[in-house]
Amino acid sequence: MIEVTAARKEYGTLRVVDDVDLRLPIGGVTSIIGPNGAGKSTLVSLISRLTLLDAGTITVHGLDVSRAPSRELARRLSVLRQENHLTARLSVRDLVAFGRYPHSAGRLTVEDERHIAEALAYLDLTELGDRFLDELSGGQRQRAFVAMVLCQDTDYVLLDEPLNNLDLSHAVDMMRLLRRAADELGKAVVLVIHDINFASAYSDHIVAMKNGRVVLQGTPEEVIAPEPLRRVFDLDVQVHELDGRRIAVYYD
Template sequence: MIALEKVTKRYGSTTVVDDVSLTFGGEGVAALIGPNGAGKSTLFSLVGRLLTADGGRVLVDGRDVTTAPSRELATTLAVLRQDNHVGARLTVGDLVEFGRFPHCGGRLTATDRDHVERAIDYLGLEPFRGRFLDELSGGQRQRAFIAMVLAQDTRYVLLDEPLNNLDLRHMTDMMKLLRRMADELDKRVIVVLHDINFAATYADRIVAMRDGRVVADAPAREVMTAEVLRSVYDAAVDVREIDGRPVALYYS
């Protein structure tokens, strides 16, 4: 279980995460939504130890992330940031192997190679194994990074805006993949999203933030109401049922 206990983060006089208490891990896919500046990515970074909280604490399976050994934490929690670019010119195979570093320190064993092969196969990346990342399309590149995370073989998977720079087809494919990882591989996926309709379609639970605070936390369908979404986005939002699913419509 991931537990945030009264977590606060400030930048100077600005509070970007304000006394937030949450738990994750009880559902397959949890989506964090909210307007720009709501604190979603900051909260994500605090859980992944990319930032240090100014108050409160974050626990992963009972271990405080600020004191847990890095390798130990990395075998439990995998993090994929928005800016998941790498400096070196790597092939898909090289990148996926990086996912095993917390387990083997760079010296791959037969077990490590088995995890790499399974991740490449699961993401359908075998035809691209020898291709350099800068030779791939945006969707293919994002799948390669997800394969790296999958090879890491952690219980918890955190993804910050994995749909960025993808077209509609590849956004749909990505969300279907995350849903499969939760259902077939028993992963606990926490994903930061801007598109609330993707969140409603593929997530079990939606956590909505505004001004650094949690303003809604419930099963996806319960968050997808006009009243809740207007309180989150301070905008005219209507929710309609289309093919049995709630869909949010925006009005200027």
């Protein structure tokens, strides 16, 4: 369980995460949706301690993220940031191997190698393992970062816009992969996502943020509906049901 209690983050006079309370169960896929600037990335950064809280507490499986030793936190929770900049010239395989660092501290075991090979294969990167990151397309690089995160093999996986730069087919592959990580490996997958139809089709739980607050949450059935979506996005959205799934249509 991830427990966020009265979490607050301010930049100057702007409260970008405004006393957020949230409980995310272990297991399952949770999507965080909401407009640009809503505070989604900041919340993910607070949970993963990339950003420090101004007030409140966050625990991951009972571990207080403000106080936990880095290595312990890294064995429990992995995170994909929205933007990934690297100055070092790394190969895809080297990047993915970094995901094993909390386990191996630099000396890769046979098991580490197995995790690396699996992560490369899952993300369709086996052929590109020796390529440098600056020699990849945007979507290939995005997949390499996701492979690194999955390689960390944590119970909690946080991904900030994992579908960035992905073509439709790789986006579907990614959502299937995350669904499988939850269903077959029992991981708690939390992702920030703008495509509400992917969120609808692949999530157990959807959390909607706006102006630094969680404005609503629930099952896809509860959230992917015209009135809740109007509240979140100030937009008229039609919602249709197709094969038991909620599909939002938001064109004029």
